[in-house]
Amino acid sequence: MKPAQTELRPKKAQKLKTIVLTLSVLASVVFFSVGMLSAYTLTCGVHSAGVGGYLINPNFQDSIAGTEQQQIDAVNLGADEWAINGNAKFFWTYGGTTEIAMPSNDNNNVVFATQASGGNILAEAFCYMQNGTRFFDIRYYDGNHSWNHDSSVGSGFDIAGIGCHEFGHSLGLGHSGESGATMWPSSLGDGVANRSIENDDINGIQFLYGENIPPHLDSISPNSGTITGGTLVTVHGSGFFQDITRPCVGDNEAILVRWVSQNEIWIRTPPGDSIGLNDITLKDRFAGNFTFANVFEYEESPVLLTSLSGPAGPGRNVEIQLQGPPGATYGIASSRGQGLFIWRGFQFSLGNNIAVHMKSISGGADPPLDGLGLSTKCFRIPEDATLFEEFVFQGVVKVGGELIQTNKLVVQVLQQ
Ligand SMILES: [Zn+2]
Structure with missing residues (x-):
């Protein structure tokens, strides 16, 4: 980007001049909407997945550029404008500081200042494509321009505003023919006005990344x-x-x-x-x-007893699952014949292969039902079980001081 006061060229020349802002090797992939009177243009591709990460070298030398943190905040302010107000499926991730101060076609996206003179150029963005992945660097010319982190601290160009323009290049936009747009090739005054993107800029980022429509x-x-x-x-x-x-x-x-x-x-x-x-x-x-x-x-989870196993047979394990309120204490009884049966903290009176009475005698010796309200136990069918013999299982779950009986689960011996 160039300072506004030096911008006297006709529109088309401005656009061609902007090619200097990308590496010459990429010139062939720079597209301009020649013939459109006012619109955004595109440069070299998009950040796939809609995310762009970058590092900052806060190496401005001007005192009005502020502390390293103030410089970082100013750069991030310019970047974030696109994510916050672009209403597109794109955001930046700031990854910390770096000491890199040269543009290079590496795997880093770096924002830095140089003490070299940029002539009429305030700052520039470099774009690289590697194996379909987009990389960039942003260089501010600190040698012959002065920079401030906030316009209140003195005259100079605005790090955030000019950064907002360069981040526009970095997400894939070229220069706009819309004179008030952040992507207008020259700075808007000292650059503070570049901090806020305009409709044309928003149209551009939404074209590249898609409009973000809330669900x-x-x-x-x-x-x-x-x-x-x-x-x-x-x-x-x-x-x-x-x-x-x-x-x-x-x-x-x-x-x-x-x-x-x-x-x-x-x-x-x-x-x-x-x-x-x-x-x-x-x-x-x-x-x-x-x-x-x-x-x-x-x-509430139903209190339910189910078998997770296939056909039962003598000497085989049957897996029984009890479902109930998470954390509840419980007991499960199995019946064969009749009589009083005490098992795992509960007392069962069993008659006709059916549990007819249960009461807690110790509050439950097993751990309570897990966070899903489940417990799974294995029962071994006796070796002497006969074909078609039935084993009845029933559980009790303690809910709010009450004992709730489960269904009766009948497991029949179907193989020898
Ligand atoms: Zn530019």
Whole structure:
């Protein structure tokens, strides 16, 4: 970018002159919208994934450039303008300081000042493409121009504003024919006005990276499920962008089972923290988090006993799973014949192969149900079990001081 007061050339010459701002080897990939009266132009490609990282060498020598931290803040201010007000799917990541003070086609994107004279050039951006990845450097000429980190500290060019222009090149924009735009080839006065991007600049970054449309929720189905999670939920709405929509239910991240379209995603609910209505949040790294309040209800987990094993046989293990409220104490009894049965902290009266009475005698010797409200136990079918013999299992779960009986689970011996 050049100082405004030196800018006297006709428009087309300005544009050609701007090629100096990119490496000559890249001149062939610089495109200009010749013939358009006022519009952004493009340079050499985009940052794939919509993210650009950079390092800063805060090596301005002018006293009004401020401390290293003030210089860093000023550079970041110029960069952030694009991410904050561009409303595009793009953001910068500032990666810290560096001592690099030369443009080079390496894997670093570096912002630095040089004590050399730039003539009419205030600052310039270098662009490199390596294996489809975009790299850049930004050089401020500190030798024959003075720089301030804030216009209140004295006359000089504005590090942030001119930086905003150069970061525009660094994200893929060329010069604009729009005279008030940040990407106008000459500085807007001392550059402070370059700090805020204009509609034409915004059109440019949105052309390169896409407009950032906030997600919108229309409906979800079903809108309730157990606290243990695992409910498959279809979410309808708009603005669900592939790969960048991370759903949460409450505070917990759900599994994005399938991105169907920008209007439909499928999620599997995570284990919940609280019974009742919970928020669904779509985490969008570009536009922030969008929360749809109180749209999914976690229900208490049913008290349920199931077998996870195939056909039972003598001497084989049967895996029994008990489901209930997370953290609850419990017991499971198995029956064969009749009589009083004491097992794992619970006393069972068994009659006709059915548990007819259970009461806690010690509060439960097993650890409580886990955070998902689950516990799995193995039971060994006796060696002398006969074909078609039935074993009955039943559990009790202590909920709020009450003992709740589970279903009776019948396991029949179906192989020898
Ligand atoms: Zn420029």
